[in-house]
Amino acid sequence: MLKVENINMSYGDLQVLWDVSFEVKEGEIVVLVGANGAGKSSVLKTISGIQKISSGDITLNGESIANTEPSEIIKKGIVHVPEARRLFNEMTVEENLIMGSLHGEAKEKRYETMEKCFELFPRVKERRKQLAGTLSGGEQQMVAIARGLMSLPKILMLDEPSLGLAPVLVQDIFDIIKGIRHQGVTVLLVEQNVQTTLTFCDRAYVLENGRITLEGTGKELLNNDHVREAYLGI
Amino acid sequence: MEVFLQSLISGLLIGGLYAIIGIGMTLIMGVLKIINLAHGQILMVAMYVTWVLWKFFGIDPYLSIFITIPFIFVFAEGLSKYLLHPLIEKESILPENQVLMTVGIGMVLVELARSIFTSNYKSIHTSYTDKAWHVAGISLHVPLVIAFVIAIFLTIGLYFLLRKTDLGRSIRATAQDKVAATLMGISSAKITILTYGLGSALDAAAGSLLLPVYYLYPDVGPLFTVKAFVITILGGLGSTVGAIAGGLVLGVAETFGATYISSGYRDAVGLVIFLIVLVFFPGGLKRLTKV
Ligand SMILES: Nc1ncnc2c1ncn2[C@@H]1O[C@H](COP(=O)(O)OP(=O)(O)O)[C@@H](O)[C@H]1O
Ligand SMILES: [Mg+2]
Numbered sequence: 001m002l003k004v005e006n007i008n009m010s011y012g013d014l015q016v017l018w019d020v021s022f023e024v025k026e027g028e029i030v031v032l033v034g035a036n037g038a039g040k041s042s043v044l045k046t047i048s049g050i051q052k053i054s055s056g057d058i059t060l061n062g063e064s065i066a067n068t069e070p071s072e073i074i075k076k077g078i079v080h081v082p083e084a085r086r087l088f089n090e091m092t093v094e095e096n097l098i099m100g101s102l103h104g105e106a107k108e109k110r111y112e113t114m115e116k117c118f119e120l121f122p123r124v125k126e127r128r129k130q131l132a133g134t135l136s137g138g139e140q141q142m143v144a145i146a147r148g149l150m151s152l153p154k155i156l157m158l159d160e161p162s163l164g165l166a167p168v169l170v171q172d173i174f175d176i177i178k179g180i181r182h183q184g185v186t187v188l189l190v191e192q193n194v195q196t197t198l199t200f201c202d203r204a205y206v207l208e209n210g211r212i213t214l215e216g217t218g219k220e221l222l223n224n225d226h227v228r229e230a231y232l233g234i
Numbered sequence: 235m236e237v238f239l240q241s242l243i244s245g246l247l248i249g250g251l252y253a254i255i256g257i258g259m260t261l262i263m264g265v266l267k268i269i270n271l272a273h274g275q276i277l278m279v280a281m282y283v284t285w286v287l288w289k290f291f292g293i294d295p296y297l298s299i300f301i302t303i304p305f306i307f308v309f310a311e312g313l314s315k316y317l318l319h320p321l322i323e324k325e326s327i328l329p330e331n332q333v334l335m336t337v338g339i340g341m342v343l344v345e346l347a348r349s350i351f352t353s354n355y356k357s358i359h360t361s362y363t364d365k366a367w368h369v370a371g372i373s374l375h376v377p378l379v380i381a382f383v384i385a386i387f388l389t390i391g392l393y394f395l396l397r398k399t400d401l402g403r404s405i406r407a408t409a410q411d412k413v414a415a416t417l418m419g420i421s422s423a424k425i426t427i428l429t430y431g432l433g434s435a436l437d438a439a440a441g442s443l444l445l446p447v448y449y450l451y452p453d454v455g456p457l458f459t460v461k462a463f464v465i466t467i468l469g470g471l472g473s474t475v476g477a478i479a480g481g482l483v484l485g486v487a488e489t490f491g492a493t494y495i496s497s498g499y500r501d502a503v504g505l506v507i508f509l510i511v512l513v514f515f516p517g518g519l520k521r522l523t524k525v
Contacts, residue, residue: 088414
């Protein structure tokens with residue numbers, strides 16, 4: 001479905017992605033794991049179009065979407081839920097959700113989709129008139145995911161949704177992600193939380209210093225010596 | 235007591251106009267993250283347009299807002315698109331460069347106005363210029379009352395635009411987090427350019443509404459840039475409600491200054507308040523309510 005082929009990307013003179021290739025198939029949960037600074041967020045930024053690649057290609061169902069404007073990417077059904085949530089803090093939760101549905105079909109079905117999000121996140125519904133900036137970290141993450149879902153994505157890209165959350169909440173968030181996949185949304189997840197994500201993803205890639213160094217099913221990587229040593233501390 | 239009430243009410247009326255000037259400045263500040271030092275000069279252009287429409291076409295200054303608002307909107311969008319935005323795109327250039335650009339735009343506008351219209355004072359005289367309503371011993375200057383009412387309608391209209399439409403929400407979203415807004419599919423370039431137009435359009439409305447009660451000459455531009463700056467500082471930078479409060483406070487303060495000190499000190503009062511606020515209340519009026 002989504003194919004990233006040999007992409008290179010730099011911030012000014014600083015190259016951070018080197019020949020990165022991976023693939024996400026329809027209905028999968030694929031996770032990109034790696035240490036802080038490995039380039040995980042940068043990969044998502046190139047896909048959502050907020051960073052341009054210097055070479056390589058990104059295709060969606062065979063059609064190149066590399067270096068396309070972010071406003072086009074979201075219309076094509078790929079949404080990027082950024083690291084640290086980045087909600088519109090001075091807007092209500094409901095307005096934040098509305099911001100996820102500015103175009104086309106998503107706009108037409110805005111309130112219908114919102115009801116579905118409220119079913120998925122009852123806490124978000126309770127808080128819908130509150131300013132997003134006043135919510136707890138876990139609630140904010142739920143709003144961020146819901147805001148992504150409001151665009152009716154085919155592919156949901158999540159950048160470290162577990163960041164800064166208490167362990168109980170982390171489990172909740174991952175359960176929700178599984179639920180979202182069951183509703184037919186393909187998920188590309190970026191995480192440092194290696195242990196948990198590898199146990200529930202379909203396939204995973206390891207990113208180190210801007211390069212993909214390992215790939216396999218979650219189970220394979222959990223049993224990989226390098227992964228065990230470098231990421232699981234075993 | 236009557237003099238006091240009279241000054242207070244006149245001050246509030248003019249403050250209503252200052253409020254929309256301040257809201258325009260605040261909108262631009264919120265989205266572009268710059269202080270628009272051409273704000274008053276754009277208002278001056280609107281005043282000249284209003285004057286020309288009245289002088290050569292006999293169009294009433296209040297009706298002319300239907301022309302000045304769209305005209306200045308398009309004019310300012312052009313400035314933003316071709317002069318300001320190219321600087322924003324370049325990440326290596328400091329944001330100060332855009333502020334300097336607004337200074338440059340302001341100077342050019344003033345000198346253009348001087349070469350076309352000379353430095354002579356201009357004013358217009360309509361049938362209602364000198365009219366006043368008398369209510370309970372207080373006289374209400376008709377043109378100011380009309381201007382105030384129109385300013386209120388514009389403010390309400392803007393409120394609905396910002397709160398209830400996708401365009402308005404996109405403007406607020408871009409002001410709050412540009413990257414997140416971009417990820418929602420909002421073109422921040424489009425919103426940035428449009429916001430400069432919108433903020434300037436409010437300024438334009440204020441210009442047209444001021445002309446019946448204010449002398450016009452090219453240096454009105456810098457004078458109103460300073461006023462706009464004072465209003466937004468008073469309002470605590472970046473809050474539209476603050477800008478309304480700031481506008482009203484400045485209007486009242488100026489009128490009191492003119493009444494109780496000397497009419498020559500009207501504009502100086504604003505500057506004194508400005509200094510007091512900067513030194514004692516660096517957070518603007520918001521700080522007063524919080525403490
Ligand atoms: N906007 C930026 N400008 C310059 N360098 C950046 C920027 N964002 C990230 N980097 C650098 O790119 C590298 C990869 O960062 P990032 O993709 O955020 O990693 P991760 O998400 O895996 O922690 C890091 O060295 C980081 O310092
Ligand atoms: Mg990251």
